[in-house]
Amino acid sequence: MAWMKPLFQVENTMLDSLLSWIGSRGNTRGKSLSISVFDGALKPNNLLEEADTLVENAGFSDLVVGAENRLLAACGTAVVEISTAGDLIDVAQFGEAVTALTELADGRLAVGLGDKVVIGAGTGTETTVDTVADRKLTAVTALYAAPDGRLLVCDGSRSYGCEDWAWDLMGKKRDGRLIAIDPKGGDAQVLASGLGYAFGAFASDETGVLVSETWNHRVSQMSDKGVRPAIDRLPGYPSRFAPAPNGGFWLSLFCSRTQLVEFVLKEDDYRSEMMETIDPRYWISPSFGSGKDYLEPLQGGGVKQMGILKPWAPPRSYGLLVRFDANLAPQYSLHSRVGGKNHGICAVAQVGDTLYALAKGSGRILKISIPKTRATLFGEDAA
């Protein structure tokens, strides 16, 4: 299983860092600022923007497929089941906002409540975990039930809660952790630390344990020697995973990259004053949704001409969902381009032939038919 080399080869990272260091000295034009482009399997389309909406609610924050193909979502302080018609049925209520959600193999719910993980709420065997390896959980961003029975927990930050992720990004923090909890005993083990904001975890027999390092724009893989990058130089901020048939998986990216953000991350004086004096909603940083507030920063390419905002303008928010196969190679992708509403895809779930994606920028759960998507992208025969 682990011998299948990922087709997305990762270069010698030391040489890379050396070149970046050289490039950042002096006033060279951005080798250190360059970002990957959307090409190949990631060629832009507007499938997410054209998708149907199943249900809309500003409180949605996570999505998972439970037993018997029921669709569960975290909505505000509750966990709800969404019927095929789009009605919300309460499943569980909590005292704080639910930030992560998954269902274990035995049917119990596991939820992240920001700074703690509650397993089996409402049943007799409820366990709460809030400290692992002498460090309190701060931002439980994602949960995943691994096939071997463990519960994978992503703790994104040491200093900021889930809502304050922008502080973690612009502060250049790398405090994310990937934790495995044994749901029966409750003992927890740190699988990896020092990650660039863990925002999604996945495990399967073919791929091993994967974690998305959002601020580093990569998906890392756990191996015997520790954690190493598996899918690198993504053109976005990777978020949560979802399993797909034939061993592959879906990766949601909640925004795409712009050179301006990379530039501001290098400018310490400006960035620190921006963080001290300006509301985080109006920072130069990615966002789950944008376009409603004129106080948001605008980049030159985002100026409308003749009333049209060009779809390839530098994005403040973007919708991106990529299908990978078991070899960690991207197959195809669904986008919502600049100017659209369905941005900030941070959770996804596949039920049979239907794909459900959570667009946090618009608060919608989108419903997409996979055969139709494949037909659009590859022609009628590929469906």
Next chain:
Amino acid sequence: MIKTISRLRYKYWPDHMVGEVLQKPWMETVVPLAVLVFTIAFFSFQIDNFISTANLSDIFRQASELGFVVLGISIVLIVGGIDLSVASIFALCNLLVLYCMHVWQLPLAASVGITLLGGALLGSVNGILIGYFRMRAFLTTMVTLIVFKSIHDLINVKVAMPISSSFPDSPMWDRMGYGSILSVPTAVWAFGVVALFCHILLTRLRPGWWLLAVGGNRRSAYNIGLPVNRIVALSYVASGALAGASAIFYAARLASPGADTGSGLEITVLTAAILGGIRLGGGKGSVMKAILGTLIILLLTNGLLRMATPAGTSRIILATILLLAAALDIRWFKNRHKAVQELYVSPAYLDLPRLPEDVAAPNSAYAPNDRLREVETIGLGEVEAPEDVILDNDDNLYCGNRHGEVIRFFAPDYKRHEVYARIGGQPLGMAFDAGGTLYVCVGGMGLYRVTAEREVELVTDETNRSFLSVIDDSRLKLADDLDILPDGRILFSEATVRYEMHEWQTDALEGRGNGRIIMYDPKTQKTTTALRKLIFPNGIVLGSDGQSILFAESWNCSIKRYWFDGPKEGEVEVVIANLPGYPDNINVASDGNYWLAIMGMRSQVFDLAMRKPGFRRRMAKQLPGDEWLAPNINTGCIVKFNEAGEILDVLWDMQGENHPMITSMREHKGYLYIGGISNNRIGRIKLDGVDETFVSSGKYHVG
């Protein structure tokens, strides 16, 4: 402390001059000039008395002689050819003038005339073969080099004796050879006059431009009707004549009909031309470059000789320097524009007052609303970039578009439209005078007017050049808005002198006072700059006292008043200081107040960037223009204010659906007409409770 120093540094240090100096055309010659200075410095250290009058005098005399030939070959290189035969023409003319002066004892003028004619004739052989018979320049001139040399060798055997055995009886001749006028050698005077004439010819006279045109692109020159063959032929004739002139001074100095006169001259001359920076491909070159190249060559050979370097080493050194200088010059030539691009943008420190916290609150003066949602559209999709709109007494609507036309929409339904006049550029601010003539500020061109008979006339496109400005600011780059004053003069704004109209985002990033307000007096037809160093002055409107104007400074987010007349003439005061957005055009309202278009809203992030010039400079260098922070002109609003600076009313379209971008509005008979430079429509909204007979323009006569 560090912050204060940094602020003062950005305020007073003129770093905008670096980019401005670099983009001057004469900066192309900076590499040969540097080589020359380095050569002089090097040799004056190594050799005593290198910079003494005697030595320099001698060097300049030789330089002038060589310079004539270099000038000639430069002209040929500029036209795109090459002339290797100058060496033989030089030798033949040397023989000719010596024969005339020594053997025939002709008067000086006649000898000079005959020799120049002889050189021209020899050059015309090249000219006819290359210009008219379209033979290859290199091959042809190499052949004529050999042929003329053979002729020279044949003749030399016969005439060398007669020449050497007699002397000319002409003190002028001797003066030419080794005398001086006012302690400057005669040859230098002659060369100076010829070089000056050639410089004026190349830069300011039509024949010189034709030379450059043919060299630049022969096919295009042919297509526009230039007599390409004749121009090419004449350039070889000139080269021959100039080689003859050089031979005259050489003969006067040495009087030597030697067998190896001028051998190797073609190489030296080509080296000089290339060292000076004249491209072998044609189309570029100047007299200055020829002179620099000549001086470098001569100083190098002279200096190396004085340092007793063996001939072989001397040539190797010369060749190496040629290689290095040529390589450097080509690098500079190709990359100068990149250096200019990197260094031209010089952001300044702009400290705007902080945005009031509650600008968007429901009870603030600027409270957002949706009153512009109900805007009717005129010409949706039919007109592009109507920056300003104006109506005449018959209610017809006029606007500019980005194809350089003024479009007229016919009253009363504005469904029919026609091209009223074609001006070119992008028409911006407009005003009618009392006679129905439409005055238009045209971006990129200046101030124009369209008479009532639809004739387009230029009013003014230049103003007085300011003394200390590196940029030639006598041209108008972005005339933005105007107003006609009661005494018939016109005041108009020029938004920026450093950037073109399509580069307004770069000017926003700079935030430097690059703009000015200009006064045009039709009685004297003089244009003068009234106010300088304004930060993107935009809208202009006459104040109610008839002695002042209100004007908007876009990136400074303020409205100011300037007195052009009366007891307070020349003073400027602030009317509104801290607008929440960037003001554009201002026009009068029917109740004596003013309408102001705010084209974009301020954001805290952009305001913070304006206080960090270093951040903006690095952003301009490291990021492409699409990625820069820009003022948010996707959302705008219309504000009504009075002369005391109080905000009376605000109209928004928060969704930006119907009227996304606003640069101008005009009240006319109860309606408000709205224009925007990035739009493809004009908007119209009914105003309640206003004077329905109000016409906002056309009160005053011009002149």
